[in-house]
Amino acid sequence: MTITEPKGFRAAGVTAGLKASGRPDVALVVNEGPLDVAAAVFTANRCKANPVLWSEQVMADRRARAVVLNSGGANCYTGPQGFQATHASAELVAGKLGLGAIDVVVCSTGLIGEQLDRDKLDAGIENAVAALSAEGGAAAAEAIMTTDTRSKQTLRAGDGWSVAGMAKGAGMLAPALATMLVVLTTDAAVDAETADRALREATRVTFDRLDSDGCMSTNDTVLLMCSGASGVTPDSAAFATAVREACHDLAQQLMADAEGAEHDIAIDVVGAATEDDAVEVGRAIARSNLFKCAVFGGDPNWGRILAAVGTTNAVFEPHRLDVAFNGVWVCRGGEPGEAREKVDLSGRAVTVTVDLKAGAKSATIWTNDLTHAYVHENSAYST
Amino acid sequence: MTITEPKGFRAAGVTAGLKASGRPDVALVVNEGPLDVAAAVFTANRCKANPVLWSEQVMADRRARAVVLNSGGANCYTGPQGFQATHASAELVAGKLGLGAIDVVVCSTGLIGEQLDRDKLDAGIENAVAALSAEGGAAAAEAIMTTDTRSKQTLRAGDGWSVAGMAKGAGMLAPALATMLVVLTTDAAVDAETADRALREATRVTFDRLDSDGCMSTNDTVLLMCSGASGVTPDSAAFATAVREACHDLAQQLMADAEGAEHDIAIDVVGAATEDDAVEVGRAIARSNLFKCAVFGGDPNWGRILAAVGTTNAVFEPHRLDVAFNGVWVCRGGEPGEAREKVDLSGRAVTVTVDLKAGAKSATIWTNDLTHAYVHENSAYST
Numbered sequence: 058m059t060i061t062e063p064k065g066f067r068a069a070g071v072t073a074g075l076k077a078s079g080r081p082d083v084a085l086v087v088n089e090g091p092l093d094v095a096a097a098v099f100t101a102n103r104c105k106a107n108p109v110l111w112s113e114q115v116m117a118d119r120r121a122r123a124v125v126l127n128s129g130g131a132n133c134y135t136g137p138q139g140f141q142a143t144h145a146s147a148e149l150v151a152g153k154l155g156l157g158a159i160d161v162v163v164c165s166t167g168l169i170g171e172q173l174d175r176d177k178l179d180a181g182i183e184n185a186v187a188a189l190s191a192e193g194g195a196a197a198a199e200a201i202m203t204t205d206t207r208s209k210q211t212l213r214a215g216d217g218w219s220v221a222g223m224a225k226g227a228g229m230l231a232p233a234l235a236t237m238l239v240v241l242t243t244d245a246a247v248d249a250e251t252a253d254r255a256l257r258e259a260t261r262v263t264f265d266r267l268d269s270d271g272c273m274s275t276n277d278t279v280l281l282m283c284s285g286a287s288g289v290t291p292d293s294a295a296f297a298t299a300v301r302e303a304c305h306d307l308a309q310q311l312m313a314d315a316e317g318a319e320h321d322i323a324i325d326v327v328g329a330a331t332e333d334d335a336v337e338v339g340r341a342i343a344r345s346n347l348f349k350c351a352v353f354g355g356d357p358n359w360g361r362i363l364a365a366v367g368t369t370n371a372v373f374e375p376h377r378l379d380v381a382f383n384g385v386w387v388c389r390g391g392e393p394g395e396a397r398e399k400v401d402l403s404g405r406a407v408t409v410t411v412d413l414k415a416g417a418k419s420a421t422i423w424t425n426d427l428t429h430a431y432v433h434e435n436s437a438y439s440t
Numbered sequence: 441m442t443i444t445e446p447k448g449f450r451a452a453g454v455t456a457g458l459k460a461s462g463r464p465d466v467a468l469v470v471n472e473g474p475l476d477v478a479a480a481v482f483t484a485n486r487c488k489a490n491p492v493l494w495s496e497q498v499m500a501d502r503r504a505r506a507v508v509l510n511s512g513g514a515n516c517y518t519g520p521q522g523f524q525a526t527h528a529s530a531e532l533v534a535g536k537l538g539l540g541a542i543d544v545v546v547c548s549t550g551l552i553g554e555q556l557d558r559d560k561l562d563a564g565i566e567n568a569v570a571a572l573s574a575e576g577g578a579a580a581a582e583a584i585m586t587t588d589t590r591s592k593q594t595l596r597a598g599d600g601w602s603v604a605g606m607a608k609g610a611g612m613l614a615p616a617l618a619t620m621l622v623v624l625t626t627d628a629a630v631d632a633e634t635a636d637r638a639l640r641e642a643t644r645v646t647f648d649r650l651d652s653d654g655c656m657s658t659n660d661t662v663l664l665m666c667s668g669a670s671g672v673t674p675d676s677a678a679f680a681t682a683v684r685e686a687c688h689d690l691a692q693q694l695m696a697d698a699e700g701a702e703h704d705i706a707i708d709v710v711g712a713a714t715e716d717d718a719v720e721v722g723r724a725i726a727r728s729n730l731f732k733c734a735v736f737g738g739d740p741n742w743g744r745i746l747a748a749v750g751t752t753n754a755v756f757e758p759h760r761l762d763v764a765f766n767g768v769w770v771c772r773g774g775e776p777g778e779a780r781e782k783v784d785l786s787g788r789a790v791t792v793t794v795d796l797k798a799g800a801k802s803a804t805i806w807t808n809d810l811t812h813a814y815v816h817e818n819s820a821y822s823t
Contacts, residue, residue, distance in 0.1 A: 102750035103751075105750070134743055272744075275750065346818070360552035361655075393518075429812050429815050432736065
């Protein structure tokens, strides 16, 4: 289930020496066509890293032939010199593969505020080009890891076509704003409009609803490349479903590997007047440090949930709110409900359900608990 | 420097047994006039505790004769039974003092979702009434403490009049949304409009800019009672300044006693197009767990600051941003500036300066670092 499983792609992952650990740190994925349709979603942060500034330009025509990714340095807040490094990477890939640089997306992840080692990066890219193969997907997935403890890959098979993906990032919870990078490949023959719509909708309900620590990265990139090599044009709804399922699977893998986390928390907001209300409420809860500490402590503290709900503009009446932990309704009508002793938070998976009693809409936000390990890893990382 | 230093006030602090620790837990402050002018600011949380729901009604006419406060229970999310407990407290105080219940503000703090012990509370209130004295300010300040390690009091002397105050709460950073309760007294002869305007402006630039963990309490109350007993009507600007200085002093005491914190952080945002921009940027930084962990680790991680700035709607250009830690400009123009090794974060006080280069406005937001102790105290508190 690697990104080279869909037809028309080659990939590689090599060690350039950018990472102090000596682990693989340069990945390359090439779309050999016949199509070069692509779609991308980038971080909404206004202080973007250089590779994002470059790749936004690449994606303006919704076409891309290759993506080169490095770990071991985010190339963020590195000024014109950093932008030049990004541009040179694209030029180098393009020159080796006979493409235009403007068809090469660039992604970087790692520490911010430091220049990349251009010599090492260039050598790594040359080695990656030489190593390209139709079996290179797993190596590529490994080369984009930073603090991830395992590589993340997924595959959804359609009727004669497929969608595959790889991802890195420990939720958004990892040190130094550990960037989320996702590359999806498909051999379905879809047009740019279909690809773009499918990717945006998938991202909206998966990665955008994974809110490990509320910190938005400067480098986040989700890229979908479409080779058309299967010769099959799937029903657009089936295609969108496959892309969404692939993104959901990768998002769940990111959450499960979030640094320092001991609980994966699904916040189901139901009974909302609108989906936006449900998302706003879920996000407010996911960003409450007091709630996240309580889950770490095995404490079904519904009062902290109501307090977070109360900071939102969603439609609800405080005295009608219900809250459940793992199906036990510890709060009914804004007051104590079932005995909190019935709640068992010893497992890794925790589901919080909040019923706003204001409508029929719902949404789920995923997050993690706030732990000693989170504080440790994020205070000790860059020193 | 107690709240009974201004003329016209009596106060008491007694032990009712609401706290498991057996420490004082009921406070009473009475304004003996001749004026009964009062102003109050309450939590903006939509899920409010019962004492806030009651006290908002009390303050509708901007008059109050007394405030009764209890620690050992927030009386929050306790439904009609909890509201009845609040109302009965006001009735009891009023009956003993010959007032109307509608002139008695009620404040509570402690765990949420649990009913108060009415018998203990009633007995405590009766004892507090009996203990009222013109020297009772310090005892009252002690009785409202929860996880505070010391009581917080302040005094600002005018020309023949004064403003005093007491506060509890460990910033907004303490366990179980540890409420911030503040009572200010003054013997200045001011009208309701002057009192209200002074209190709102003071709160806006002091307590509202103390953002320890971004969690908004359900019980926060700031009350100013004006006895007029000095017979002096101060210049309204001088009065406003004294109220603001008293609030600032109390806010700084709250920050210094924030649970689990090892650093007090002042985030000075300068060069902003508007004051609102400066506040928005400061608050975004104060709410970045990654930034707060970095300060805990002694790491002047300006990249995490820029990433937080980038989530705001303030006017700025990313490539013009400057950031300093304790006066060392580690980021200049969105790139590495002075050597980070020059920054010494070993002291408790940390000043972060962010220059948006977009105008002449500024604002300061105060916060704390995110520490192991924060996680520990907020995960273990209610279990």
